[in-house]
């Protein structure tokens with residue numbers, strides 16, 4: 001059984017290793033204009049994503065935040081792949097708004113979270129989460145998938161920093177198949193499918 005909500009999930013997974021990267025990865029085929037999909041524009045995806053990310057228990061108000069969430073997502077993406085002053089300033093704006101809503105338990109180290117009490121708190125919570133990544137040493141381990149056109153980001157936690165693919169099942173397989181067919185000259189029709 002499938003429905004619109006789960007259809008919109010097809011090909012998506014939480015593979016980034018950090019919620020800020022899973023946010024960025026809600027755009028599929030980012031580096032291929034012909035195939036690019038912004039999943040937040042697909043019916044049913046955003047409420048499902050918010051629920052599965054543990055940010056909300058129901059989808060009330062999720063349509064109100066698409067624009068703000070998309071703005072944050074694209075700012076975080078650019079900061080991770082090619083930071084410039086304008087995006088740092090833009091992100092500071094998101095962070096200032098988020099900090100007004102953030103609370104922490106009185107124990108060290110302080111850990112700021114945003115209780116989700118109204119729809120835009122989701123944007124604030126993700127801004128705080130993105131900041132945690134951007135100021136941490138993990139930011140230097142963020143890589144972009146080597147799959148042709150993919151564009152997904154992930155944290156490379158391999159010992160020798162050799163991870164190439166968002167997912168070895170998807171882009172890794174596709175690329176191995178592509179190389180194999182290039183070597184053997186065989187048709188690629190039977191064992192590999194493009195999404």
Ligand SMILES: [Zn+2]
Pocket residue numbers: 145146147150151152165166167171
């Ligand atoms: Zn990939």
